[in-house]
Amino acid sequence: MGKVKVGSAWPLGSSITPSGVNFSIAAPHATNLELLIFQNENDDFPVETIKLDQKHRSGDYWHVEIEGLKEGTLYGYKVFTHENKEKFVDLVLDPCARAITGWCKYVRNHKEVIPKSYSHFLKGVVTNRDYFDFKSYPRPKHDWNKTIIYELHVGGFTKSPDSKVSDSKKGTFIGLIEKIPYLKNIGITSIELLPVFAFDAYDAPDGLQNYWGYSPINWFTPHQDYVTGYDPLEARSQFKKFVEISHDNGIEVLIDVVYNHTTEGNENGPSISWKNFGPKTYYHQDENKKYLDVSGCGNSIAANRPLVRTLILESLKCWAVELGVDGFRFDLGIALSRGENLIPLEAPPLFEEIESDPQLSDVKLISE
Secondary structure, eight states: OOOEEOOOSOSSEEEEOSSEEEEEEEOTTEEEEEEEEESSTTOSSOSEEEEEOGGGEETTEEEEEEETOOTTOEEEEEEEETTBOOSSOOOBOOTTOSSEEOTTTOOSOGGGOOSOSSTTSOEEEOOOOOOOOTTTSOOOOOOGGGOOEEEEOHHHHTTSGGGOOOGGGTTSHHHHHTTHHHHHHTTOSEEEESOOBOBOTTOSSTTOOOOSOOSBSOSSSBOGGGSSSSOTTHHHHHHHHHHHHHHHTTOEEEEEEOOSOOTTOSTTSOOSSGGGGOTTSSBOBOTTOOBOOSSSSSOOBOTTSHHHHHHHHHHHHIIIIISOOOEEEETTGGGGGBOGGGOBOSSOHHHHHHHHOGGGTTSEEEEO
């Protein structure tokens, strides 16, 4: 690891620079932060810890640039607030991480883990942010009145032996590529994928697993179980390849997006990412810090707040501009129209900002 520099508040997340990697994260309630760098995904402790003081803060954002780091670097944060001053605090997953690792030893409820180490926490992975090659694989842009959408579940669509997809590719983005001729032949114009954001399969009753994916752990990373192999950097490239082949065949790719709640649940749920940034940053809560729930899933995202809207917009542009997605179907989209105390807003700012963003001007938008 080389020289530690102040860095920049933009772009959010981890981004590769000419000399290393810049890290930026929104943490308005933090008193100080630490950036932890890991050698391997299951390491108990980091190989480097960088303490961020006030010179690394610009408004609500904390940032640092570290020379010598590169794509594939594993990292996480420790966020200290007035309410959380313990020496050992949870390793916080970057909400803007575009790749995630640590799934093999991941434990959903860290209170059940006795050893004070970081081997059971998920870690972000530095990736490139190359834009999708729309010149070679342009959007099909079917008119609405000629759009025929086929909704499918990535994990289930090719699982059957009748799918004739090779075993190693069943239930993956790459496996779906083998079914594109079939989908094209039946006359559809657009594929809508049920949730493909990285989700927590353990967010389910004991003895069961979460199958459908309406339990996001992150809004930027393709779900690892839909990837062939275990390289976290492959998730983006394999998803991109699926979109490229779809576009080559005149088929749009839409995705079902879950921004109305997260896998962290209510006050009894785990603290994996968003919860660690202090009260009322990302979630609607009452004066007693109880989570308000309009989603029926334990919490409700406060999409009326500027920091939250920025994160959602960045996620949408990640999928649309970097990964080539042609449209979005917003799960419980109406929940994103709530203001403080869950009061419905006449003009929800998130919807206005999506509509006015030029990088999202040519994608299809569907709301539940």
